[in-house]
Amino acid sequence: MAGGTRELTVDLGERSYPIYIGTGLLAQAGSLFLKHGLPVKSPILLVTDSSVVDLYADKLEESLAAAGYKVTTAVVPSGETSKSLEMLDELIGAGLEAGLDRKSTVIALGGGVVGDLAGFVAASYMRGVRFVQIPTTIQAHDSSVGGKVAVNHRLAKNIIGAFHQPEFVLYDLDTILSLPMREVRAGLSELVKQGLLWDGEFVRWCDEHAEQLLALEPEALGYALYEGCNIKAIVVSKDERENDLRAILNLGHTIGHALEAVAGYGELLHGEAIAIGMVGAARLAAKFGYDERIAEETERLHVKFGLPVRIPSHLDTDEIMSAMMHDKKFAEGKMVFIVPTDIGRVEIRKDVPSSWVKEIVEGLREGTRQA
Amino acid sequence: MAGGTRELTVDLGERSYPIYIGTGLLAQAGSLFLKHGLPVKSPILLVTDSSVVDLYADKLEESLAAAGYKVTTAVVPSGETSKSLEMLDELIGAGLEAGLDRKSTVIALGGGVVGDLAGFVAASYMRGVRFVQIPTTIQAHDSSVGGKVAVNHRLAKNIIGAFHQPEFVLYDLDTILSLPMREVRAGLSELVKQGLLWDGEFVRWCDEHAEQLLALEPEALGYALYEGCNIKAIVVSKDERENDLRAILNLGHTIGHALEAVAGYGELLHGEAIAIGMVGAARLAAKFGYDERIAEETERLHVKFGLPVRIPSHLDTDEIMSAMMHDKKFAEGKMVFIVPTDIGRVEIRKDVPSSWVKEIVEGLREGTRQA
Numbered sequence: 236m237a238g239g240t241r242e243l244t245v246d247l248g249e250r251s252y253p254i255y256i257g258t259g260l261l262a263q264a265g266s267l268f269l270k271h272g273l274p275v276k277s278p279i280l281l282v283t284d285s286s287v288v289d290l291y292a293d294k295l296e297e298s299l300a301a302a303g304y305k306v307t308t309a310v311v312p313s314g315e316t317s318k319s320l321e322m323l324d325e326l327i328g329a330g331l332e333a334g335l336d337r338k339s340t341v342i343a344l345g346g347g348v349v350g351d352l353a354g355f356v357a358a359s360y361m362r363g364v365r366f367v368q369i370p371t372t373i374q375a376h377d378s379s380v381g382g383k384v385a386v387n388h389r390l391a392k393n394i395i396g397a398f399h400q401p402e403f404v405l406y407d408l409d410t411i412l413s414l415p416m417r418e419v420r421a422g423l424s425e426l427v428k429q430g431l432l433w434d435g436e437f438v439r440w441c442d443e444h445a446e447q448l449l450a451l452e453p454e455a456l457g458y459a460l461y462e463g464c465n466i467k468a469i470v471v472s473k474d475e476r477e478n479d480l481r482a483i484l485n486l487g488h489t490i491g492h493a494l495e496a497v498a499g500y501g502e503l504l505h506g507e508a509i510a511i512g513m514v515g516a517a518r519l520a521a522k523f524g525y526d527e528r529i530a531e532e533t534e535r536l537h538v539k540f541g542l543p544v545r546i547p548s549h550l551d552t553d554e555i556m557s558a559m560m561h562d563k564k565f566a567e568g569k570m571v572f573i574v575p576t577d578i579g580r581v582e583i584r585k586d587v588p589s590s591w592v593k594e595i596v597e598g599l600r601e602g603t604r605q606a
Numbered sequence: 607m608a609g610g611t612r613e614l615t616v617d618l619g620e621r622s623y624p625i626y627i628g629t630g631l632l633a634q635a636g637s638l639f640l641k642h643g644l645p646v647k648s649p650i651l652l653v654t655d656s657s658v659v660d661l662y663a664d665k666l667e668e669s670l671a672a673a674g675y676k677v678t679t680a681v682v683p684s685g686e687t688s689k690s691l692e693m694l695d696e697l698i699g700a701g702l703e704a705g706l707d708r709k710s711t712v713i714a715l716g717g718g719v720v721g722d723l724a725g726f727v728a729a730s731y732m733r734g735v736r737f738v739q740i741p742t743t744i745q746a747h748d749s750s751v752g753g754k755v756a757v758n759h760r761l762a763k764n765i766i767g768a769f770h771q772p773e774f775v776l777y778d779l780d781t782i783l784s785l786p787m788r789e790v791r792a793g794l795s796e797l798v799k800q801g802l803l804w805d806g807e808f809v810r811w812c813d814e815h816a817e818q819l820l821a822l823e824p825e826a827l828g829y830a831l832y833e834g835c836n837i838k839a840i841v842v843s844k845d846e847r848e849n850d851l852r853a854i855l856n857l858g859h860t861i862g863h864a865l866e867a868v869a870g871y872g873e874l875l876h877g878e879a880i881a882i883g884m885v886g887a888a889r890l891a892a893k894f895g896y897d898e899r900i901a902e903e904t905e906r907l908h909v910k911f912g913l914p915v916r917i918p919s920h921l922d923t924d925e926i927m928s929a930m931m932h933d934k935k936f937a938e939g940k941m942v943f944i945v946p947t948d949i950g951r952v953e954i955r956k957d958v959p960s961s962w963v964k965e966i967v968e969g970l971r972e973g974t975r976q977a
Contacts, residue, residue, distance in 0.1 A: 320691045323766070324759065331761045359730075362756065362767045363847075385733065388695065390702045395694070396733045397768060476734075 239454075241461045245380055245468040247475055250400040254379065254464050256457050260407035261294045264369070265302025268340070271402050273365060275303045277338040280330045282353035286313040287345045287371055290413055295344060295369065307333035311352065315501070318352050318386045320395065326356045340365040340402070346372035347505070351393070354384025358399035366401045371410040373422025374506055376460050377429075379404045380467040381484075382475070392492070398476065406460060408453050420541045421506025423448055426459050427536060428513060429466040432486045435579025437462050438536070445539050483581050486573040487512035490596065493558035497550050503543075510542040515595050520575050522591050523584070529575050548601040555596055556589065610825075612832045616751055616839040618846055621771040625750065625835050627828050631778035632665045635740070636673025642773050644736060645709045646674045651701045653724035654715040657684040658742055662781055666715060666740065678704035682723065686872070689723050689757045691766065697727045711736040711773070717743035718876075722764070725755030729770035737772045742781040744793025745877055747831050748800075750775045751838040752855075753846070763863070769847065777831060779824050791912045792877025794819055797830050798907060799884060800837040803857045806950025808833050809907070816910050854952050857944040858884035861967065864929035868921050874914075881913040886966050891946050893962050894955070900946050919972040926967055927960065 240257030255267070269275075279299065283292055288310045299306050309329040311317040330341070341364060343353035350368055357366035368379045385396025414422070423441075426448075430438035440462075441448065447455035467484065474480040491512030495503055503511075514537065517530035534544050546555070559570075570587045611628030626638070640646070650670065654663055659681045670677050680700040682688040701712070712735060714724035721739055728737035739750045756767025785793070794812075797819075801809035811833075812819065818826035838855065845851040862883030866874055874882075885908065888901035905915050917926070930941075941958045 320695050324691050327759050327766055328761055331759065331765065359766045359768060361765060362754065362769055383733065388698050388702065390699055394702065394732060395698055395730045397730060398733055 239457070241457055243461055243464055243468065245400075245464075246472040247382075247400060250382075252401055252403050254404040254406060254468075256406040256408070256460050256464070258408045258453055258457075260405050261291060261369070261410070262298050264295050264405060265298040265300070265304065267403065267405065268299060268304060268367070269302050273304075273340050273367075273402065274338045277336050277340070278333050279304050279306045279340050279342060280326070280333055280335055280356070281306050281308045281342045281344060282311065282326060282349055282356065283308065283344040284311050284313040284317065284346075284349050287349070291344060291371060291407075291410055295342075311349070313348075315348055315387070318348055318393075320386055320388075322352060323356060323359070323386055326353070327360055330356065330360050335360065335364065337361050337364060340367055342367045342369060344369045344371065345375075346370065347375045347378045350375055350378045351383075351385050351396070354382075354399055354401075355386055355396055358384050358397035363399065366399055368401045368404045369410075370404065370406055372414055372418060373411060373456075373460070374418065374425055374504075376406070376422075376463050377425050377467065379406070380464050381471040381481075392496075404464075408451075408456055408460075411451055411456065414451075418504065418506075419449065419451065421504040421510075423459075423540050424506035424510040424513075424537065424542050426463040427540065428486055428509065429463040430579060431513060431533065431575060432483050432573070432581045433466045433470065433579060434462070435577065437466070438578050442536055442539065449540070479583070482571070482583055483573050486575070486581055487516055489559060489572055490515040490555070490592075490599075493555045494546060494550065496558040497554045498547065503547075507543050510537045511544060511546055511599060513537070514544045515599055516572060517575050518595050518598065519572055519584075519587065519591060522595075523574060525574075525576050529578060532578055533575070544599075545601040546596065546599045552593065552596050552600070556593055559592070610828070612828055614832055614835055614839065616771075616835075617843040618753075618771060621753075623772055623774050625775040625777060625839075627777040627779070627831050627835070629779045629824055629828075631776050632662060632740070632781070633669050635666050635776060636669040636671070636675065638774065638776065639670060639675060639711070639738070640673050644675075644711050644738075644773065648707050648709040648711070649704050650675050650677045650711050650713060651697070651704055651706055651727070652677050652679045652713045652715060653682065653697060653720055653727065654679065655682050655684040655688065655717075655720050658716045658720070661784055662715060662742060662778075666713075682720070684719075686719055686758070689719055689764075691757055691759075693723060694726060694730070694757055697723070698731055701727065701731050706731065706735065708732050708735060711738055713738045713740060715740045715742065716746075717741065718746045718749045721746055721749045722754075722756050722767070725753075725770055725772075726757055726767055729755050729768035734770065737770055739772045739775045740781075741775065741777055743785060743789060744782060744827075744831070745789065745796055745875075747777070747793075747834050748796050748838065750777070751835050752842040752852075763867075775835075779822075779827055779831075782822055782827065785822075789875065789877075790820065790822065792875040792881075794830075794911050795877035795881040795884075795908065795913050797834040798911065799857055799880065800834040801950060802884060802904065802946060803854050803944070803952045804837045804841065804950060805833070806948065808837070809949050813907060813910070820911070850954070853942070853954055854944050857946070857952055858882075858887055860930060860943055861886040861926070861963075861970075864926045865917060865921065867929040868925045869918065874918075878914050881908045882915060882917055882970060884908070885915045886970055887943060888946050889966050889969065890943055890955075890958065890962065893966075894945060896945075896947050900949060903949055904946070915970075916972040917967065917970045923964065923967050923971070927964055930963070
């Protein structure tokens with residue numbers, strides 16, 4: 236392993252796995268596959284997307300071939316629409332044609348969409364084969380910890396899926412360099428989120444290193460990804476199947492998901508939507524009597540990272556409210572929010588009056604002054 | 607519980623579950639759901655098929671409604687073609703429209719097809735909700751133990767699936783009475799199989815009680831289903847994820863699956879195909895030097911149950927051989943067979959020469975005398 240590579244273990248008993256974070260790691264994929272005992276005789280299916288394939292697939296394929304692996308590469312269109320049962324069907328077919336057997340491995344090379352899709356292929360092909368995740372975005376650090384894999388249904392996002400843990404995750408920081416700036420910012424929003432819900436010290440570190448992070452300086456980025464993955468890993472290892480604690484990871488997601496749904500997927504990036512959602516959750520905290528500076532600080536931090544903190548004016552409040560009611564986080568019809576009680580600390584509130592939420596949404600609209 | 611109801615536990619640690627076998631059980635479904643703590647507030651999706659819905663859905667719905675459950679019934683076309691991703695998509699949509707949440711239950715009311723399909727809906731809806739299986743065929747005793755759920759791909763059967771254990775299985779013997787005789791025989795073939803691979807005494811019992819079983823006499827049928835489920839439960843609890851031992855359950859399936867594939871699904875019932883396959887496996891035993899009477903006894907028993915023991919003459923030997931080579935049980939290209947070493951005992955042979963298999967297939971053709 237190259238000097239400066241960080242290694243982190245996601246602790247899930249016998250399904251524990253490491254995350255490697257560093258530069259130049261794609262070229263070491265083959266030897267890592269061997270080290271992890273992935274069978275050379277069984278063909279590999281490499282799933283990637285149209286925006287990533289030309290940048291990184293060659294290097295990965297070469298490294299695997301040099302280690303003796305036979306790799307078939309399947310390319311899906313870039314974007315959320317690839318997370319479908321139709322694409323699952325195609326990839327299962329590609330796996331069968333490539334002769335994948337029960338000892339085979341499916342690799343995800345790409346962002347969160349490719350990770351979720353290829354992960355569900357791995358979870359369901361022959362009722363489950365091995366899975367290796369190679370994220371190429373900052374955002375994907377989130378989906379690379381915790382084993383949640385899924386495709387979308389016409390009526391709801393991420394509704395068809397499984398829990399399927401990877402053998403390991405390979406984070407090559409070099410792949411992040413090709414990300415458009417808007418996606419860098421959106422990805423950093425999710426890193427900051429991990430701090431806001433668990434570790435105030437990491438939030439302060441992000442605040443102090445915003446410039447280095449936005450410049451994708453490898454040392455800072457490597458550290459931040461390590462910390463972000465680590466926080467998520469701690470939470471997930473305490474609650475793998477999302478019975479309770481794991482829900483705190485949804486900080487900012489209640490409003491965020493509704494904004495994505497109403498705007499139509501694509502207008503707002505996920506990280507942008509939850510940035511606005513986190514500011515909303517922090518304002519809700521004030522309603523529950525917590526320090527108003529939590530909301531001010533949350534907003535200042537997101538502005539520093541160049542993230543939106545207001546709801547685009549053309550989105551309708553009633554539609555946003557209605558989209559929230561359909562969110563699958565409302566078990567048995569009650570409104571649930573993750574509410575910060577301090578910078579780096581949250582609680583799960585299952586008693587949030589929808590009138591408060593509506594007020595917050597109204598107050599977050601572009602051009603509206605804070606109440 | 608009615609007198610005479612048998613209860614069996616499938617022992618899988620914290621995923622252990624009971625199987626109830628008896629008469630009049632559909633009417634008790636509601637109280638069993640309450641007893642097992644299935645949440646009344648969360649809607650239930652009942653999946654059944656076009657040949658079962660008119661016979662038993664009313665009784666089940668009434669019993670659940672009386673216990674306070676809200677049930678939405680989804681009916682799929684009867685037959686193997688319903689085990690598809692398209693049908694999964696429809697049923698997930700039905701679940702969303704019915705408002706199923708994470709605490710909801712999916713019920714399978716029907717044979718193996720409905721069990722496999724509804725089970726995969728339960729496994730993948732919101733990454734897994736509760737599942738209750740109510741088999742209405744003898745054949746389905748097999749798929750109701752072990753948690754294997756799946757749909758088919760154009761290129762291969764059962765290739766997209768999961769391991770998802772039910773909360774419990776409800777076997778109402780009254781539902782078996784409506785089965786066509788041919789399906790009764792095919793189902794009994796699978797019960798006899800459980801004996802042939804694990805319990806010689808149960809094979810002798812089946813032999814002695816063939817008449818009562820074919821007449822669907824409840825006491826005999828209840829006992830045989832109990833024993834069949836029990837044998838499968840013992841094997842599965844020793845090897846839930848099919849690493850090794852569980853493969854013995856595939857006795858007769860190597861040739862059997864190939865016959866189904868070549869004949870086109872529907873011409874041979876699954877139980878008929880594996881009946882022929884079991885005779886083939888027993889003849890293979892003789893090639894390995896085991897007693898020839900194993901094959902004679904296996905054949906006599908299947909004839910007694912009115913099952914086919916010869917390959918229909920219009921099926922091509924080369925096509926059968928080729929279909930076997932694609933079977934997913936041949937990891938890394940070697941031919942694997944489950945071979946009986948006595949009545950009630952088998953071994954896994956991974957060294958079977960394909961020339962022997964071809965001889966056996968030739969010798970099993972209709973109108974061919976045994977070599």
